[in-house]
Amino acid sequence: MIALESVSKRYGSKTIIHDVSFSVEKGEIVGFLGPNGAGKTTTMRMIAGFTTASSGRVSVAGCDMATQNDQAARKIGYLPEHPPLYDVLDVSAYLRFVAKVKGVPRASIASDLDRVIHACKLEAVVKREIYKLSKGYRQRVGLAQALLGKPEVLLLDEPTAGLDPGQIHETREVIRAFGVDHAVLLSTHILPEVTLICRRVAIINHGRLLAIDSPAGLQRASEQTNQVSLLATGPSDAIREALLAVDGVQSVNVAPSAGANQLLSIECQVENRDGIESVIARVVAARWSLHRLERQQPTLENIFLRYISENRETA
Amino acid sequence: MNGMLAVYQKELATYFRSPIAYFVIAVFLLGTGYFFVYNIFLTGIGTMDQTLQNMGILLVTLIPVLTMRLFSGEYTGRTMELLGTLPLRPWQVVLGKYLGAVTMLVLMTAATGINLIPLFLYGNPETTTIFSGYLGFLLLGMACLAIGQFFSALTQNQIVAALITVPVLLGFWFVGHLQSFQGSEFLRALLGYLSFSIQFGDFIRGLIRSEAVFFYLIVSAIALTLNTSYLQWRR
Numbered sequence: 001m002i003a004l005e006s007v008s009k010r011y012g013s014k015t016i017i018h019d020v021s022f023s024v025e026k027g028e029i030v031g032f033l034g035p036n037g038a039g040k041t042t043t044m045r046m047i048a049g050f051t052t053a054s055s056g057r058v059s060v061a062g063c064d065m066a067t068q069n070d071q072a073a074r075k076i077g078y079l080p081e082h083p084p085l086y087d088v089l090d091v092s093a094y095l096r097f098v099a100k101v102k103g104v105p106r107a108s109i110a111s112d113l114d115r116v117i118h119a120c121k122l123e124a125v126v127k128r129e130i131y132k133l134s135k136g137y138r139q140r141v142g143l144a145q146a147l148l149g150k151p152e153v154l155l156l157d158e159p160t161a162g163l164d165p166g167q168i169h170e171t172r173e174v175i176r177a178f179g180v181d182h183a184v185l186l187s188t189h190i191l192p193e194v195t196l197i198c199r200r201v202a203i204i205n206h207g208r209l210l211a212i213d214s215p216a217g218l219q220r221a222s223e224q225t226n227q228v229s230l231l232a233t234g235p236s237d238a239i240r241e242a243l244l245a246v247d248g249v250q251s252v253n254v255a256p257s258a259g260a261n262q263l264l265s266i267e268c269q270v271e272n273r274d275g276i277e278s279v280i281a282r283v284v285a286a287r288w289s290l291h292r293l294e295r296q297q298p299t300l301e302n303i304f305l306r307y308i309s310e311n312r313e314t315a
Numbered sequence: 316m317n318g319m320l321a322v323y324q325k326e327l328a329t330y331f332r333s334p335i336a337y338f339v340i341a342v343f344l345l346g347t348g349y350f351f352v353y354n355i356f357l358t359g360i361g362t363m364d365q366t367l368q369n370m371g372i373l374l375v376t377l378i379p380v381l382t383m384r385l386f387s388g389e390y391t392g393r394t395m396e397l398l399g400t401l402p403l404r405p406w407q408v409v410l411g412k413y414l415g416a417v418t419m420l421v422l423m424t425a426a427t428g429i430n431l432i433p434l435f436l437y438g439n440p441e442t443t444t445i446f447s448g449y450l451g452f453l454l455l456g457m458a459c460l461a462i463g464q465f466f467s468a469l470t471q472n473q474i475v476a477a478l479i480t481v482p483v484l485l486g487f488w489f490v491g492h493l494q495s496f497q498g499s500e501f502l503r504a505l506l507g508y509l510s511f512s513i514q515f516g517d518f519i520r521g522l523i524r525s526e527a528v529f530f531y532l533i534v535s536a537i538a539l540t541l542n543t544s545y546l547q548w549r550r
Contacts, residue, residue: 049400070402078396078397082396084395084396086325088333089325093328097325098397100317100318100321100324101322102401103318
């Protein structure tokens, strides 16, 4: 439904997006993950047809965005980062305007409006001017606008920004329901959101696509290395040497603990092996004093941070 | 076509839900009323000539207020991203907005018709001259609106849009004055041709020249085309 083939975007001599390729299929929700300024919004805008790619090919529902922008536009629902609302209009006038432009047949405009108003829980504010609405309502009016006309492709740029926890939950349910038979690309920097509703995750930073896989797949790939964190007291060099001598320990990082003096905070990257933490515990406890030990399974957050920081080192 | 119509309706709704339209109409009608009373009752001449001339210059100064928000407002409200991704071609946006503004102009102009009631009751004015004067007034307004709308597309700042539009329109209005300083026949003709006020003067005197009609329509068309190409280029 959405396909990007080695897409780049340059502004003058500055390249914002480097050679990004991925695709989103029908019935799939893909999370687009990256820190602020990573290129999420620019990529979204290229897919939505607001800007054109400098090189490479963007196609949506079989239409090339460079040449068949108009046909594709009918199949796209797009919620930009800042909901594009006309403050002086009331909610129903605004939605009616978007429905008309999207070419919703006159006879079904009313029912389509009811559908999105119900889905986004806007019943209470239908006749209110948009400038009077709270941030959460504005965000949901923006989402309602994107859902109008049942587009085949839904692009949501941080759809849950500015919502309270209850609204976030409701919005996720709306997106999840819509994702069953549509293609949804959802950008966010909220990690749990991705694990909760996305089938696949694309991680982007500095305009480069770093990984794309299912949340579980990303987790599996990085489970090859686990992390063991310790708090101990003793001479840092001796502890480092002793730990590096343990079979399966790949690297050791020792730093004074931020909280208490004397304490050392030690992080070891280890192979994914059963019982390795007890070996480490025995080695340390035998000669020095061990205060705490923890083995961490990589969470999506760790994986994300690792991708981002690796990228930062190479960049 | 439907897209353009939707943009048009949205524009009209926006005009009437913000104070600007009411303000412009009020100032325009007050000004027109003042000129009318002054011209008719103080000079005692029962024609619209002088009043229409005054309305022209009033219009030139008020149009920038009507047009300044047309695109600048879309940029600052971040709604350009909506218009740019909905199934709308740039010309549909440009024309929809333009027709919305022209509708405001027509409404404003129609409201000045109230002045004609005492004129016809107590005087004996020439209907055809008044008709041609009003036609010229609308054409003049349409050209000014197209120019103002184009400048509004160039900047995010509504005030800047208005500040560019005012001197440009005043320039077109007064450019005819330069005629007197030109020796060359060609330059004199050119300056006369470009002058909004000289072209308008013919209409006021009851002369509908096809050249003058085309002049205003061509100015509008050029401004609207520039406007459309600019939006296309921004992508």
